[in-house]
Amino acid sequence: MPTGVAIRDVRQQLFDAAERVLLRGGPSALTSRAVTTEAGCAKGVLHRHFVDFDEFLVELIRDRTARVTTQAEVLRSSAGTGTVAGNLTVVLTDLFTSVAASIISLVIFRDDLRVRLRQTYPTGVPLLAEAAAMISAYLLAERDLGRIAADADVDTVALTLIGSGHLLFAGGNPPDADAVLKVMSSAIAGVTAHR
Missing domain, CATH: 1.10.10.60 (Homeodomain-like)
Incomplete structure (x- = not known):
């Protein structure tokens, strides 16, 4: 230019x-x-x-993490519609086929970046922690509607879903929607309210 x-x-x-x-x-x-x-x-x-490249990367991660807030609103508004497993399949596929998986690798790859990120994100991996909170909030909304069991530990289920989703998509070749749906269905089977 x-x-x-x-x-x-x-x-x-x-x-x-x-x-x-x-x-x-x-x-x-x-x-x-x-x-x-x-x-x-x-x-x-x-x-x-930006002061230096690591500051640029921190701001990039903050920017991309903020996008999870928008996804969270969409997911939460889907409570009571479709199926719980189907809604989770869509959001986790969107999350892990976006730049999120690459950002996770970036955080792991760059030691100095991790140190700087700890000032803003003292625990967890940025983006994954926000995604887990997004899923927990969604599962709470579904629990309020009676589609998730009243005694379900939604925070643990959310972490399980994030971990499962990350493993599914980490290989480089994204799984098809049916494979993701199967894992989501299995992961929530124990907490899905049976009527």
Whole structure:
């Protein structure tokens, strides 16, 4: 990009470029040069907006984690519709076929990034912790509607679903919807209210 040309919403442009690099090449491919090249801008643009590359990555993770809030509202509003396992299948497929799985790898891959993230996220893995909270809230809504057993430990079930979903999608070749539905159905079978 020529010098002196204004870039609209530069942070979002850089975040989107980083996501594409991360999805295409994994955490080892994610460098400031790769991001700015993908974004079509000079390397200095990134450093004008962020102290260093790790700060950029922290902000990228915060931005992508905030998107879980939007997904949480959609999932919660689906309570009482369709099937519980079907709703969980959709949200976990969306979560793990997005950049989420790559961000998890990124957090594991970069020690300095993990240290910085601990200032904001003292426990758990960013994105996964928010996803578990999203699923817990959804399961509570379903419990209030009588579709989940009144004595169900929804927090433990949510963690089980996140772990199962992560394992299903971690191999690189995403499973088909029927495979995800089968796992979700099995995982909630013990807490599904039987009428």
